[in-house]
Amino acid sequence: MSEAAGLFDSHCHLTDAAFREDREAVLVHAARAGVKGLVTIASDVVDAGAALALVRAWGGDSGGERPRMWCSVGVHPxxxxxxxxxxxxxxxxxxxxxxxxxxxxxxLDYHYDYSPRDVQRRLFEAHLALGTELSLPVVVHARDADEDVAAALRAAPPETRGVLHCFTGGERAFTAAMERGWYVSFSGIASFRSFQVAELLREVPPERLLVETDSPYLAPVPLRGKRNEPAFVRHVAEAVAAHLGEELDTVAARTTANAKRFYGLDHM
Ligand SMILES: [Zn+2]
Structure with a gap:
């Protein structure tokens, strides 16, 4: 991969305890793998505070020693x-x-149902409304809740922006996201043998496609089963490139440009 393209991990969880021992080394490793930027995603309010502290400490311009970093704030379903x-x-x-x-x-996550569905829905709708109010994009986790995710997207004001992250299917949510001009992000699951993901990938407009690790979860092939980390977004991009029949450089450059536009980082 050429140096200029660079990679952007649009979704990882660097505050996770899995990185407690070697967080700085993980960031250096990511930079050496060509990762220029990443967004560490919060799971709840306490985690959001930790993400903000981490980004303030290590997310600035380090002359290429570490990726540039930003964070989200919010509450996982x-x-x-x-x-x-x-x-x-x-x-x-x-x-x-x-x-x-x-x-x-x-x-919304109706697969695990760790929180009552009506509570999940209320909080999801509140995030969508707040994103509109503050002009911030919304990072959406959807599992086995296709119909309700689609309904929430359609009920949100048309200017609401967002991404279906770690997308693995769900026709209604996908259609609603496409109508709204939303982005779709693919994780290491794109590197598993999945015909459905390959098909979905080709349906996403190129300018709205993102790649992510969702680390420490979901390590891509050939590292499946290991702890995942932002450096491995390269394998995700390779899998996406293979599915699309394109070069890694092309996919890296495009998904990095997309991530910057999505997160409002065009100055990066
Ligand atoms: Zn996540």
Whole structure:
């Protein structure tokens, strides 16, 4: 891969305990693999504070030693029930910080159902409304909730921007996202043998395609089963390039440009 293109990990969880021992080494490793930028995604309000602190400490221009970093603030659907009544007000307060470039991750997860569905829906709708109010994109986790995710997207104001992250299918949500001009992000799952993902990839307009690791989860082939980390976004981009019949350089350059546009980082 040429040096100029660079990669952008649009979604990872660097605050996760899996990185406690070697977080700085993981960032150096990512930079050496060609990762120029990343967004570390929050799971709840406490995690959002940790993400912000991490980005402030290590996310600035390091002369290429580490990737540039930004973060999101929000409450994952798994944490919706535990979040408490003031969670959204705290998300709102943190969202004004310069290092915060998105809300989330939010959404609906009816596979695990760790939080009651009506609580998940309320909080998801609140994130969408706040994203519109603050002109911030919304990072959406959707699992086994196709119909309700599509309904929430359609009910949101047309100017609401967002991404379906770690996308693996869901026709209604996909159609609603396409109608709204939303982005779609693919993870290491694109490197597993999946005909459905290959087909979906080809349906996403090239200018709205993102790549992510979702690390520490979902390590791509050939590292499946290991702890995932931002450096491995290269394997995701390679898998996407293979599915599309394109060069890695082309996919890297395009998805990096897309991520910057999506997160409002055109000055990077
Ligand atoms: Zn995630």
């Amino acid at each position: 798994h944490e919706a029930a535990a979040a408490g009544p003031d969670a959204l007000a705290r998300v709102h307060a943190l969202a004004g910080e310069a290092e915060v470039v998105a809300l989330g991750e939010t959404g």
